[in-house]
Amino acid sequence: MKSLIKIVSSLLFFLIVAQPLIAQKSGEIIKVLSYNIYHGENPFHAGEGNIDQIAALISELKPDLVALQEVDSMTTRTARVYGAKVDLIQKLAKLTGYSGYFAKAMDYAEGGYGEGVLIKGNGITETQNLPLPAGGEPRAAAWVTYELPSGKNIAFAGTHLCHQFEENRIAQVEAVSLRAKKEKLPTIWVGDLNFRPESEVYKSIKGSWKDAGTLPTPYSPTYGSMEDGARIDYVWYDSNKFKLIDYQVLNVTYSDHYPVFVTLQLK
Structure with a gap:
């Protein structure tokens, strides 16, 4: 009887203690979200802000890292929508509890316009x-x-990436790839890239980079109609360092793009 008790105790120990250790060994999970937010204004209802809805979506999904495109910071355009100039990333950071960072691409409308990231916790930006x-x-x-x-x-x-010239997009993809190589870290890069999977720019992305939305994942447009729109928003990851767990294009209409939500596992 004592031997049976010992066996049962050993099994319980394995289930309670050893299993989480095995799960941890299999690699950490990272959830990322990419979304073009149309400068904080609902494109289907002029003058209506979309930041509260986007903040609620982020709070629901709980991604580790969020990349946002078409971001305004303290522009007269945000004043027209919100009644006063707004730094959209800092507003989202406050609403979600994330850390926020704005990467200005250019001066615009008395403020800045560019990219934003939200970080669960801290990061060097x-x-x-x-x-x-x-x-x-x-x-x-x-x-x-x-x-x-x-x-x-x-x-x-x-x-x-540039919406005007393919030459720019090819050069910009190369610049991001070179920066990733310099970082020498497991890398994920995402965004509104303004090219389709059949384009020359797409074909120029080589090596261990993997498109999270490639086949056999069902084709899901990220811009325009969910039925016959274009797939121009992407999550790329180093397939030597990450394994794809899940890929989703979310059917929400706060912007003229759809959010791309991806779960990866570090190998």
């Missing part, structure tokens, strides 16, 4: 100005060195 060999609107990438609960660091970047 930096702005990368992207090349414009064909001219056009300035572009930037917001970089975060993010510390996971285990103490390991990963790199995360959010960007919005």
Whole structure:
């Protein structure tokens, strides 16, 4: 009887203690969200702000890292929508409890316009100005060195590539890739990239980079109609360092884009 009790006790110990250790060994989970927020205004209802709804979505999903595109900071455009100039990233940070960082790509309407990131916890942030060999609107990438609960660091970047010239987009993809190589960390980069999967820019992305929304994932447009729109928003990850767990395009209409929500596991 005593032997049976010992066996049962050993099994209970395994279930209670050993199983979590095995789960931890299998790699940490990282959830990321990318969303073009249309400068904080609902495109289908002019003059109506969309920040409260986006904050509620982030609070519901609880991503570790959020990249936001078409972000205004203290512009007259935000004053028209909200009644006073607003730093949209800091407003979202306050509403969600995240840390916020604004990466200005250019001066606009008495303020700034560019990229934003929200971070669950803390991270080291930096702005990368992207090349414009064909001219056009300035572009930037917001970089975060993010510390996971285990103490390991990963790199995360959010960007919005040129909408005018393919030459710019190719150069900008290369610049982000080179920066990732320099970081020498497991890297995820995301954003509104303004190209489709059949484009030359897409084909130029080589090596271990993996598109989280590629087949066999069902094709889901991220801009325009959910039925026949374009897929131009992406989450790219280093497939040598991460494993894809889940990919979703969320059918919410706070912007003219749809949020892309991805769960990855560090290998």
